[in-house]
Amino acid sequence: MDYKTMTPKEARMLIREGKITTHTSGMCPGYAQANLAVLPKDLAYDFLLFTQRNPKPCPILEVGDVGSRKLNFIAEDCDIARDIPKYRIYEKGILKGEYEDVSDFWRDDLVPFLIGCSFSFESEMIDAGMEIRHNTMGRNVPMYITNIETTPAGIFHGPTTVSMRPVPYDQIVKAVKVTGAMPQVHGAPIHIGDPAAIGIKDIMKPDFGDPVDIYPGEVPVFWACGVTPQSVLMSIKPDFVITHSPGYMLITDVKNVDLKYK
Amino acid sequence: MDYKTMTPKEARMLIREGKITTHTSGMCPGYAQANLAVLPKDLAYDFLLFTQRNPKPCPILEVGDVGSRKLNFIAEDCDIARDIPKYRIYEKGILKGEYEDVSDFWRDDLVPFLIGCSFSFESEMIDAGMEIRHNTMGRNVPMYITNIETTPAGIFHGPTTVSMRPVPYDQIVKAVKVTGAMPQVHGAPIHIGDPAAIGIKDIMKPDFGDPVDIYPGEVPVFWACGVTPQSVLMSIKPDFVITHSPGYMLITDVKNVDLKYK
Numbered sequence: 001m002d003y004k005t006m007t008p009k010e011a012r013m014l015i016r017e018g019k020i021t022t023h024t025s026g027m028c029p030g031y032a033q034a035n036l037a038v039l040p041k042d043l044a045y046d047f048l049l050f051t052q053r054n055p056k057p058c059p060i061l062e063v064g065d066v067g068s069r070k071l072n073f074i075a076e077d078c079d080i081a082r083d084i085p086k087y088r089i090y091e092k093g094i095l096k097g098e099y100e101d102v103s104d105f106w107r108d109d110l111v112p113f114l115i116g117c118s119f120s121f122e123s124e125m126i127d128a129g130m131e132i133r134h135n136t137m138g139r140n141v142p143m144y145i146t147n148i149e150t151t152p153a154g155i156f157h158g159p160t161t162v163s164m165r166p167v168p169y170d171q172i173v174k175a176v177k178v179t180g181a182m183p184q185v186h187g188a189p190i191h192i193g194d195p196a197a198i199g200i201k202d203i204m205k206p207d208f209g210d211p212v213d214i215y216p217g218e219v220p221v222f223w224a225c226g227v228t229p230q231s232v233l234m235s236i237k238p239d240f241v242i243t244h245s246p247g248y249m250l251i252t253d254v255k256n257v258d259l260k261y262k
Numbered sequence: 263m264d265y266k267t268m269t270p271k272e273a274r275m276l277i278r279e280g281k282i283t284t285h286t287s288g289m290c291p292g293y294a295q296a297n298l299a300v301l302p303k304d305l306a307y308d309f310l311l312f313t314q315r316n317p318k319p320c321p322i323l324e325v326g327d328v329g330s331r332k333l334n335f336i337a338e339d340c341d342i343a344r345d346i347p348k349y350r351i352y353e354k355g356i357l358k359g360e361y362e363d364v365s366d367f368w369r370d371d372l373v374p375f376l377i378g379c380s381f382s383f384e385s386e387m388i389d390a391g392m393e394i395r396h397n398t399m400g401r402n403v404p405m406y407i408t409n410i411e412t413t414p415a416g417i418f419h420g421p422t423t424v425s426m427r428p429v430p431y432d433q434i435v436k437a438v439k440v441t442g443a444m445p446q447v448h449g450a451p452i453h454i455g456d457p458a459a460i461g462i463k464d465i466m467k468p469d470f471g472d473p474v475d476i477y478p479g480e481v482p483v484f485w486a487c488g489v490t491p492q493s494v495l496m497s498i499k500p501d502f503v504i505t506h507s508p509g510y511m512l513i514t515d516v517k518n519v520d521l522k523y524k
Contacts, residue, residue, distance in 0.1 A: 063315075
């Protein structure tokens with residue numbers, strides 16, 4: 001199977017049929033991939049308000065209808081309970097297990113949230129001639145818990161997590177412009193320069209992901225990260241949550257380039 | 263009293279004390295004014311999702327906390343039940359009355375939605391050297407119900423209402439850029455040119471507001487309008503809703519120019 005040339009819909013069908021079980025990195029290049037968080041309706045209002053108040057760490061691509069496994073906008077003929085290769089279910093904040101299909105666990109009160117992902121803006125940065133260091137080094141992007149509090153909403157609150165990419169001085173403006181044009185996938189950086197200014201003690205010791213080299217003449221640039229809503233969600237230990245398993249995302253029908261014109 | 267030089271906070275205090283009872287047009291120039299819709303919590307999830315799915319007609323400046331008359335972000339020391347000069351209360355879609363103070367009607371389950379307003383982008387258009395025809399003619403902006411359906415959410419659905427401003431050919435790009443930079447106050451136009459293409463039969467017979475002249479060499483340009491969420495809300499005839507009275511808005515602490523950098 002050639003993951004590079006199939007359409008997102010073809011990829012989702014193969015995932016649904018159990019013929020693709022791998023992580024989705026590199027699949028259907030040019031199309032946005034989305035994080036998943038499925039919550040019971042009684043938590044959904046507070047979480048939706050949290051995303052409204054914190055659009056940079058929590059850029060919503062779609063919120064599904066209550067109880068529906070179909071999506072309306074970003075993925076045609078999608079079954080959100082089967083079209084992701086690997087799911088996680090958490091009960092009271094504890095990982096219950098990983099599943100290739102969560103349709104047996106689906107309930108009429110569940111609301112799926114699809115959240116934009118930095119893969120989309122990295123794709124645009126690469127097209128603009130920029131190097132993505134963690135790609136070059138074959139590593140995961142470094143992520144850090146900052147001292148920047150999110151804006152609370154109802155029961156949800158907590159610190160902002162950021163991802164970091166080193167950028168040469170003469171490309172900082174370009175990095176701001178390219179990513180700032182894509183507010184649905186985290187948008188412009190939230191900090192440029194001294195890590196200590198946002199509470200990061202050691203740039204070589206990320207809280208998640210892997211460290212990357214920063215060369216002379218480069219500055220660490222920090223973007224709000226989709227781990228933020230996940231960690232904020234987990235910290236309140238809800239009775240029941242379904243998420244994607246890290247790296248196993250929903251492949252959407254939305255082209256990254258079209259996220260610039262929303 | 264000089265409405266041009268007082269701060270938004272001073273204006274809100276004078277409104278709260280009953281010393282300002284007029285409409286708010288022209289007050290505190292440079293600061294954003296906001297539309298108000300207050301809904302019971304049981305409708306708030308669907309309405310918040312409706313605004314998420316329809317950001318152009320429903321640009322949210324702030325959603326308050328459930329039951330709270332304070333705002334957290336756009337107006338310091340605000341009492342949302344008293345700081346607007348004139349309110350309306352609707353019961354089952356019928357206007358119950360107009361009030362200068364709705365604190366006696368406040369309930370623990372009410373959620374205030376503050377929605378951006380085209381005054382903000384008009385102010386930026388004027389600064390950019392553009393004429394706003396309805397201002398020149400001393401009229402209200404013309405508004406039209408279109409054949410463009412909003413994206414439904416829960417119980418909410420209905421057509422998009424637009425406002426229209428004539429723009430000379432050589433300023434169309436400028437009009438798109440200036441307003442496109444302000445997504446929190448309706449953003450870029452949703453249609454440029456032939457009114458029939460969006461279901462408008464007679465440009466000189468708006469559904470709301472007043473007609474304005476369109477000169478040779480000018481094109482009608484259409485922006486999503488804040489009347490959309492109001493009419494969508496009213497069409498479902500909820501048991502209880504508080505809104506501002508048209509023209510009597512909340513004066514916020516947010517500078518229009520800062521809406522470009524959100």
